[in-house]
Amino acid sequence: MASQDFTPQYTVPGISTEDGGKIIGVLRMRLHAFNDLHLTLKHVHWNVVGPHFIAVHEMLDPQVASVREMADDVAERISALGGVPQGTPGALVAERAWDDYSVGRADAISHLGALDLVYTGVIEGQRAAITEVGELDTATEDLLIGQLRNLEQFQWFVRAHLETARGTLATAHSYTENQAAADAIR
Numbered sequence: 001m002a003s004q005d006f007t008p009q010y011t012v013p014g015i016s017t018e019d020g021g022k023i024i025g026v027l028r029m030r031l032h033a034f035n036d037l038h039l040t041l042k043h044v045h046w047n048v049v050g051p052h053f054i055a056v057h058e059m060l061d062p063q064v065a066s067v068r069e070m071a072d073d074v075a076e077r078i079s080a081l082g083g084v085p086q087g088t089p090g091a092l093v094a095e096r097a098w099d100d101y102s103v104g105r106a107d108a109i110s111h112l113g114a115l116d117l118v119y120t121g122v123i124e125g126q127r128a129a130i131t132e133v134g135e136l137d138t139a140t141e142d143l144l145i146g147q148l149r150n151l152e153q154f155q156w157f158v159r160a161h162l163e164t165a166r167g168t169l170a171t172a173h174s175y176t177e178n179q180a181a182a183d184a185i186r
Contacts, residue, residue, distance in 0.1 A: 008082025012139075017082070019136045024083035026132045027074050027140065031085055032092045033122050034071035038064050040101040040118060050107035052161070063154050070147045077140060102177045112161045113170060113184025114177035119155035126151060 006028065011020030045060040075085035086095075098121060103114045126148045133140045162170045162184055174180035 006083055011082045012080060015081070015137055020081045020083070023133050023137050023140055024078050024081050026129050027078050027081075028083075028086065029095070030126065030129050030144070031071055031074045031078065031087060032096050033125055034067050034074060035087060035092055036096065036098075037118065037122055038067040038071065041067065041115075043101055044103075044111045044115060047103075047105045048108050048111050049105060050109070052108035056108040056112065056161075059157060063157075066150055066154070070150070073143060073147070077143060081140075103181050106181060107185065109161060109184045110181035112158050113174065113180040113182075115158050116155065116162060116169075116171045116184075117174060117177050117180045119151065119158060123148065123151050123155060 004025065005021065006024040007017050007021030008024065009017070011017050015023070041060050041064045045057055045064065048056050048060075071087070075087060078085040086092075101114070101118065103111060106114075126144060130141055130144045130148065133144065159169060164170075170184045170186065171180040174183045
């Protein structure tokens, strides 16, 4: 994302408008990540097939609802800090640093392999955001930490389908969604 000035005219008490702008910039990318994630989860929900269809199909709806709530919480925090949450598809596509989800209609385990990598990216971004805002605002840091716990639990649900009884993760050496989808079914 190109460096933009998100410095608000006002912000919450105890935070400078300059720091508020930095926090808004970080949260803006989290908003994009959550909007993208909930759409990706719905895409998988609609395109999963095979013997594990119903288990994965039904596992994803609560994740979608939770991630949508995360997006709403982040958008409201941006507003509270004096910023403008940009939740439009155009803003997401223009500012994101990742590609669209690359798996179409596929069996459940293939999708779960690809979702493992998606969750890894979102979680790594969340941890980086926590580090960035940690010294600036404990309230925003707390919000992001709570969301991180949920994201890690969702990845655990996905990984439970990809792990062997010996603790080997099928996607451990995958670097793309398509590779992870293929590795998951081997």
